Amino acid sequence: MIRPGHVFHRKPSGLLPSAQSAEGVTILDNYGRRYLDASGGAVVVNLGHARPEIARAVMEQLSQGYYFHPTMFTTQVVEDLATSLAAHAPLGISRFYFMTTGSEAVETAIKLARQIQLARGEESRHRLISRWRSYHGLSLGALAATGRTSFRTPFAPMFKDSIHIPPPYCLRCSYGLEPESCGLRCAEALEEEILNLGPETVSAFLGETVSGATLAVYPPPKGYWPKIREICDRYGVLLILDEVMSGMGRTGKWFASEHYGISPDLVTLGKGLSGGALPLSAVGVQEEHYSLVVETGGFVHGGTFSHHPACAAAGLAAVKILENEDLVQRARDKGEILGAKLEHALSDHPHVGDIRGLGMMWGVELVKEKETLKPFDRSALVLEMVWEKLFSDGVILYKSLGLAGKDGEGLVVAPPFVINEPEMDMLVSALKGALNHVLGV
Numbered sequence: 001m002i003r004p005g006h007v008f009h010r011k012p013s014g015l016l017p018s019a020q021s022a023e024g025v026t027i028l029d030n031y032g033r034r035y036l037d038a039s040g041g042a043v044v045v046n047l048g049h050a051r052p053e054i055a056r057a058v059m060e061q062l063s064q065g066y067y068f069h070p071t072m073f074t075t076q077v078v079e080d081l082a083t084s085l086a087a088h089a090p091l092g093i094s095r096f097y098f099m100t101t102g103s104e105a106v107e108t109a110i111k112l113a114r115q116i117q118l119a120r121g122e123e124s125r126h127r128l129i130s131r132w133r134s135y136h137g138l139s140l141g142a143l144a145a146t147g148r149t150s151f152r153t154p155f156a157p158m159f160k161d162s163i164h165i166p167p168p169y170c171l172r173c174s175y176g177l178e179p180e181s182c183g184l185r186c187a188e189a190l191e192e193e194i195l196n197l198g199p200e201t202v203s204a205f206l207g208e209t210v211s212g213a214t215l216a217v218y219p220p221p222k223g224y225w226p227k228i229r230e231i232c233d234r235y236g237v238l239l240i241l242d243e244v245m246s247g248m249g250r251t252g253k254w255f256a257s258e259h260y261g262i263s264p265d266l267v268t269l270g271k272g273l274s275g276g277a278l279p280l281s282a283v284g285v286q287e288e289h290y291s292l293v294v295e296t297g298g299f300v301h302g303g304t305f306s307h308h309p310a311c312a313a314a315g316l317a318a319v320k321i322l323e324n325e326d327l328v329q330r331a332r333d334k335g336e337i338l339g340a341k342l343e344h345a346l347s348d349h350p351h352v353g354d355i356r357g358l359g360m361m362w363g364v365e366l367v368k369e370k371e372t373l374k375p376f377d378r379s380a381l382v383l384e385m386v387w388e389k390l391f392s393d394g395v396i397l398y399k400s401l402g403l404a405g406k407d408g409e410g411l412v413v414a415p416p417f418v419i420n421e422p423e424m425d426m427l428v429s430a431l432k433g434a435l436n437h438v439l440g441v
């Protein structure tokens with residue numbers, strides 16, 4: 001039995017079980033219950049739990065020295081991690097700045113974009129454009145860029161110049177158009193917004209390459225990112241891709257931008273970068289931008305825990321596991337199998353509106369009416385009930401909450417890449433069982 005203490009849990013939701021140990025795709029709690037962690041927590045544990053290689057690499061680094069101030073020293077492990085990431089990164093991305101959380105990576109990227117514009121002599125470019133229904137982090141800059149209104153509302157008066165365009169969410173297109181004939185209207189919205197604000201004021205555009213936490217996973221249509229890239233180039237606007245969730249092999253490619261054949265100016269990583277062993281995030285940037293900023297006085301930025309060597313050791317060990325076990329390819333191959341299993345079991349379900357994904361990142365959108373895609377009322381808490389039922393049956397997925405009955409809500413299925421087929425069958429059948437149980441099908 002766990003003794004309750006003084007931890008500030010987010011909501012007083014009763015006593016949480018205490019996690020005792022974990023291995024592979026399984027977590028064990030203090031009551032001896034086993035959970036199949038089919039979302040790697042918040043899409044973090046990409047390589048499976050408690051990988052001994054990561055634990056050993058971290059211990060080794062800790063015992064050699066755990067803290068060196070990042071402006072006074074570099075360390076071999078941080079240099080090696082940046083080099084290994086550069087080898088897999090999109091074209092031209094060659095320099096990496098390390099932080100701890102995804103929110104910090106996003107903040108860092110927003111600030112770095114502004115400094116690149118300053119270094120180019122574009123002093124009036126300070127605005128960031130992002131998208132509605134997105135998630136970029138909890139800190140005020142990243143939250144201002146976030147487009148999920150329920151997360152923003154209490155703090156909205158504190159945001160200045162927070163500009164959003166509609167996301168590429170074809171299932172519920174903001175313009176009421178069809179994907180075959182829309183001409184990528186939602187990408188054109190970027191051009192309109194840039195012209196509306198004045199291109200000379202816009203620093204960067206930020207978007208999740210594949211939407212994750214707030215759209216229950218939504219890969220945009222193939223032409224979306226090339227069109228956005230073209231618009232950014234036309235107006236001197238930098239493109240920041242947020243791959244905190246979708247990077248590091250999660251979509252079956254090292255970087256999700258590979259699916260779209262484009263390279264960003266800046267890219268953020270987090271979550272799976274260290275396999276979840278320690279907090280580690282990064283911003284990758286094009287060599288030419290890095291050189292420009294360095295030549296014009298350097299990046300005005302820095303944190304106590306930037307470039308932390310123990311976190312970097314976890315990151316480097318995680319990259320080696322991905323390489324040695326060919327796990328990115330595996331995420332791609334096994335991901336297709338997982339998608340097919342979800343389709344097979346759930347596509348006819350009267351309360352499943354859509355199933356979509358890439359690699360090991362899938363979303364199952366729940367609806368009240370299948371024909372009209374009418375969502376459940378948020379107050380009905382259907383998603384929470386399905387999630388609770390699954391959790392009590394020992395299967396963990398990740399909730400993506402809808403917006404007051406207006407758009408979809410769903411469950412994110414994003415297991416560690418090492419999941420095997422019987423475990424996939426277990427999770428799919430538990431999900432179907434939980435839906436039927438809660439919705440009386």
Ligand code: PMP
Pocket residue numbers: 042101102103104106135136137138208212213242243244245246270271
């Ligand atoms: N960006 C994206 C795309 C994310 O999914 C998240 C976390 N869900 C963040 C940023 C913020 O990361 P963190 O919670 O580590 O600060």
